[in-house]
Amino acid sequence: MEPQLIEMRNVTKRRRTKNIGPIDLSIPEGFIIALVGPNGSGKSTLLNMLIQTVLPDEGEITWFGGACPKGLPKDIREQIGFVPEQLSTEEKYMTAEEAAGFRSIWYSSWDGYYFDELLSKFGVPRGVKLHKMSKGERRKFEIAAALAPRPKLLLLDEPSSGLDPFAWKLMIDQLRDCMEDGNTTIVLSTHIVDEVRRLADYIVLMHHGKMLGMVEKDGLLDNWKECWVTGDALLVSELPGIVSWKQESATAVSFVTTECLEVEQILQSAGIPFIKTRSLELDEVLSLWIHGNKPAGMQD
Structure with a gap:
């Protein structure tokens, strides 16, 4: 320490x-x-x-x-x-x-x-x-x-x-x-x-x-991302740190997560790769944080 x-x-x-x-x-x-x-x-x-x-x-x-x-x-x-x-x-x-x-x-x-x-x-x-x-x-x-x-x-x-x-x-x-x-x-x-x-x-x-x-x-910016995967609302509901999600098509869903690194591990183990990801801008992260979405690992 x-x-x-x-x-x-x-x-x-x-x-x-x-x-x-x-x-x-x-x-x-x-x-x-x-x-x-x-x-x-x-x-x-x-x-x-x-x-x-x-x-x-x-x-x-x-x-x-x-x-x-x-x-x-x-x-x-x-x-x-x-x-x-x-x-x-x-x-x-x-x-x-x-x-x-x-x-x-x-x-x-x-x-x-x-x-x-x-x-x-x-x-x-x-x-x-x-x-x-x-x-x-x-x-x-x-x-x-x-x-x-x-x-x-x-x-x-x-x-x-x-x-x-x-x-x-x-x-x-x-x-x-x-x-x-x-x-x-x-x-x-x-x-x-x-x-x-x-x-x-x-x-x-x-x-x-x-x-x-x-x-x-760096951990904050690595973890807060918008992700696109093949799946639907049921898949998203079982993932950690979900802030919001959107069904993009019949087979693809996008979501914003505060715990992207853990989400990636979960999806990889299930054989579901990311279609693409987007790192959130810092001002987006701070706005979501202010509105009650806590960074990964932060306790209440």
Whole structure:
């Protein structure tokens, strides 16, 4: 079993219009975890509780194996990089270089050469105050500043907001690069399906403040498929994970299953091959999951 970088146990935050939680979540070290779900589902609140800009009303969070009930101490905080959804106004009259000088005070591991390299790669303008930059330029500065201390934990809240396709590709490449040593963990809130496909090892689905589960991404996509076989409704009724089905002709039926790998084994043993299969798009999978169709192996 992989070591757990963060543990959230029965964590709840009460908001004026809704409650977030209770959340029970174990985040393994050295992986990318994508938080997905509709707007307002609680993703940003979860990330803010992990950086402790929002404190939970109930439950316990541990970082790197220890609880911090009185706030994150400096030795923990400096191992965490954070790109918030709403950018800070405190630095808006600083240039990127001045803001970096301010931030570097809080990080003993701040790598100024790496930060400068990232500014150049992203094309962040030099000598320009942050409030004079475009949204995309400011976002690129925030990503560079979050990566500069080479954190063990990187929290990213909609990091690609405002990025053009070229900058988005650069961000994807940089995030992959920082994962190469196996010592970095990323928790990423995003609504960009291709971001999840390219980066995520695990998916955490949030909806109406509730965590619906955490699953391994590749296993999820391997198991959720639309399949066509020779047969009828009677055949489909005996298969696991069936979400829907349709009689395509007198001899062929199609169905959507959340457990394609098991279905394939059952049909092969009965001598019934697939006519064809189609992998569901990730947004189709997430929509079906939200509407109560659980991934294979997930318990109630």
